[in-house]
């Protein structure tokens with residue numbers, strides 16, 4: 122065990138930063154965690170939606186989220202985890218279809234029968250692929266078109282990519298989409314989709330991790346963005362905040378890597394290193410949450426392919442987790458520099474509500490109780506081809522580590538993955 126690490130800083134209080142600080146605490150250290158936001162949780166943070174504590178962005182868990190299960194067990198809240206058989210839908214050009222089950226795919230007559238059959242074979246194939254390195258070298262578009270044909274891709278995938286990645290759509294690596302399909306494909310019991318949720322949402326887990334850290338003597342500094350990192354000659358670095366500079370023997374940053382690029386640039390770090398961070402792209406998300414008088418559909422997740430709406434899907438949270446109201450999320454993804462990201466919240470809410478009324482024409486304006494829109498600039502990394510080789514080193518300077526959700530590529534960003542990766546890294550550092 123390392124005895125040379127007297128002062129340790131963790132940057133970022135999302136699931137990964139919390140897990141890093143939690144693991145350090147379990148090993149007898151007293152880290153200081155710096156979080157820019159006024160609350161912990163990062164993308165999994167919650168807000169008060171008129172008396173309902175709920176995540177800013179929808180979250181569900183899969184049967185393969187082992188690092189998440191381990192942490193729940195350790196903290197003693199494993200009984201808070203529940204599972205539900207969920208339904209999926211597909212809204213295509215003005216009509217809502219059933220989706221996700223064998224029979225619904227076979228019956229979906231909007232694509233040729235051969236595409237439907239190949240869709241199912243492709244889903245099954247995703248479960249058996251072990252070595253994904255070849256998929257890192259081809260685009261998801263090419264891979265999916267090869268499997269589904271032009272028409273199959275156009276109907277089933279094109280809009281989902283277009284409304285998540287915009288001009289990056291044709292650059293996404295096949296490895297990334299493979300890992301997403303596989304994660305959901307594995308979350309089935311007797312072929313039926315089974316998704317998990319915490320009874321009280323992510324807030325409880327976030328609070329519990331925070332409590333372990335502070336009761337072990339660590340410190341959590343909210344509303345304290347790190348503005349600069351100057352690596353020390355020997356190990357660690359000097360962190361700059363609005364309150365001044367502080368030196369640490371070990372710095373573990375878990376904030377989005379493009380932000381690390383900005384911070385490194387502000388700290389006069391070598392251009393060649395800064396460029397690796399700055400060249401990474403990430404799309405933003407403006408996520409609308411609606412509280413409605415009644416259920417919209419029976420689905421938890423409905424894919425949308427309809428030229429009237431720039432929306433890849435609608436997530437009806439109250440069809441997964443029992444809530445006191447009917448709650449659905451409508452995400453609008455786009456590049457952070459896209460002019461639409463400047464649209465006011467009300468404009469996203471209005472588009473979201475139009476989409477919901479199209480999904481369920483029985484609804485009228487009186488059925489909308491309240492609405493909220495949250496934004497996250499670095500909501501989804503753009504994992505292009507050969508992405509593995511484009512990532513910066515996790516340990517660019519002695520005693521300075523920089524990781525974010527791309528560290529576990531090709532896995533998509535996820536709470537369990539962030540927790541697992543963060544904790545493993547700490548174990549490796551402490552045993553080195």
Ligand SMILES: Cc1cc2nc3c(=O)[nH]c(=O)nc-3n(C[C@H](O)[C@H](O)[C@H](O)COP(=O)(O)OP(=O)(O)OC[C@H]3O[C@@H](n4cnc5c(N)ncnc54)[C@H](O)[C@@H]3O)c2cc1C
Pocket residue numbers: 132133134135136137138139155156157158161162163164165178179180181182345346347348375376377380406408452497500501525526534535536537539
């Ligand atoms: C719309 C949406 C839906 C999602 N759905 C799911 C889901 O269903 N299931 C699932 O498992 N995951 C889901 N995720 C992903 C999940 O939320 C993330 O994988 C997870 O929160 C990542 O945690 P993290 O700590 O790695 O990063 P983040 O959550 O990004 O945390 C980074 C933290 O760093 C802070 N920070 C930034 N800059 C600074 C600075 N200069 N100084 C200090 N702090 C700083 C940020 O404020 C933030 O708190 C979803 C995400 C989104 C956006």
